[in-house]
Amino acid sequence: MLTRRYFLCAAAASMMTCRAARSQxxxxxxxxxxxxxxxxxxxxxxxxxxxxxxxxxxxxxxxxxxxxxxxxxxxxxxxxxxxxxxxxxxxxxxxxxxxxxxxxxxxxxxxxxxxxxxxxQFGVAVGASAPARTMADFLGWAKAHPGEASYGTPGAGTEPHFIGTEIERLSGVPLIHVPYRGGAQALNDISGGHLPAVISALPNLVTPYKAGKARVLMMTGTRRSAFMPDVPTVAECGFPDLASDxxxxxxxxxxxxxxxxxxxxxxxxxxxxxxxxxxxxxxxxxxxxxxxxxxxxxxxxxxxxxxxxxxxxxxxxxxx
Missing domain, CATH: 3.40.190.150 (Bordetella uptake gene, domain 1)
Structure with a gap:
């Protein structure tokens, strides 16, 4: 009897506590x-x-x-x-x-x-019709076409901007930075062939990548992304100092x-x-x-x- 009364009282106290918590x-x-x-x-x-x-x-x-x-x-x-x-x-x-x-x-x-x-992560991407299929391909093309080798970013003074300057410094290949107001227009421009490359956050790249409108050449993480497992990391492409999560x-x-x-x-x-x-x-x-x-x-x-x-x-x- 005592045990039953104890549990009834405990249950009642618990219900009162829950009601009090909900009323807070x-x-x-x-x-x-x-x-x-x-x-x-x-x-x-x-x-x-x-x-x-x-x-x-x-x-x-x-x-x-x-x-x-x-x-x-x-x-x-x-x-x-x-x-x-x-x-x-x-x-x-x-x-x-x-x-x-x-x-x-x-x-x-x-x-x-x-x-x-x-x-x-950030990714470096080119349009689907671009000749480059790897980061080495892109840098080789950029070296041969210095006046055309540009990359778009969401703006000057952003991480993608400085990722680009580091790629330029470490590879020794001159690149032209083209700042956009946000990344959407830059992605449209690589898809349309009006811009050679773009550096953008992975969530922005997944849709054009899966739709076949963009080719992602390199990711900036310390390991490959589960969302693009076929795309190599910066370390795999020869730029280990750029790796960042x-x-x-x-x-x-x-x-x-x-x-x-x-x-x-x-x-x-x-x-x-x-x-x-x-x-x-x-x-x-x-x-x-x-x-x-x-x-x-x-x-x-x-x-x-x-x-x-x-x-x-x-x-x-x-x-x-």
Whole structure:
């Protein structure tokens, strides 16, 4: 009798606890996306936001596109340092932008990494009708056609821009950089034969690649992509120093109290482990990648040192 009464009381207490938990208002969390609505980083942020409901957060996605992600950073730094805002962005906005724009109003030390939402790579691609079938072919053609050997990127001062300058430096083959406002038009131009090559993120390349409108010659990751297993890495193509595993990271201000940052990091990491979230990543050709806050900060420091040296070698500045 005592045992039965104990279990009845325990069950009643559990139900009351569940009702109390359900009655707790969700904590509002602004997810500031450094990119336009509909882009890969935006979709990843929205999928993560959906999964954050289980941790008691009501995620509101805000798009702050423009200035290569810098507008998103500024929106974060204008927010109260209470953990109510998290920035979702590729790393270049911290690891490259301060080196190409000395007048930038922020530095990497202004933010603290929480975790990563996913990983991605860049690829070098040519049109389907291009004569090059390998990276060596393309560089051989470029050497023989110096006035025509151009490559398009999403803009000056971006990671693809400097990947191109490093390929040029390491191969000794002159290349002409053609900055676009975003990558869509550049992809259209290689498909139409108006541009020899493009350097773009893998999610942008998968559709034209599968449709036979683009040929991807090289990927920038440390290992071959599961979405393009037949495409060699930069190391396999003779450029091991270019190998890099990139990601969409989640950041908040360094002034946010450590316990709040830790709670956010744990909630985001758990959200990104959800099967529905991982299935969504696969549909977008993005890789699961869950770095801890310490691993993320270490990776950012390494990238910062790498790109600082690259930018210095080129002498490039957006202020010129």
């Amino acid at each position: 208002p969700a904590t509002r969390l602004r997810l500031l996306v450094a990119g336009p609505a509909g882009g890969a980083v935006d979709v990843a942020a929205r999928m993560a936001g959906e999964q954050l409901r289980g941790a008691g957060y009501l995620a509101i996605v805000e798009n702050h596109a423009g200035a290569a992600g810098q507008i998103g950073v500024e929106a974060l730094l204008r927010s109260p340092a209470d953990g109510g805002a998290v920035l979702i962005t590729p790393p270049g906005v911290f690891t490259i932008a301060p080196h190409v724009n000395a007048g930038l109003g922020y530095r990497m030390s202004d933010v603290a990494g929480l975790t990563t939402l996913c990983g991605y 990139l990601f969409y990271g989640a950041y908040t201000q360094t002034a946010v109290p450590a316990p709040v940052r830790q709670a956010l990091a744990q909630a985001l990491a758990k959200a990104c482990q959800a099967p529905a979230y991982r299935e969504g990543l696969a549909r977008m050709s993005l890789d699961p990648l869950a770095l801890s806050s310490q691993e993320l900060d270490a990776s950012m420091r390494a990238m910062d040192a790498k790109w600082a040296a690259v930018v210095k070698r080129t002498g490039f500045s957006l202020e010129k």
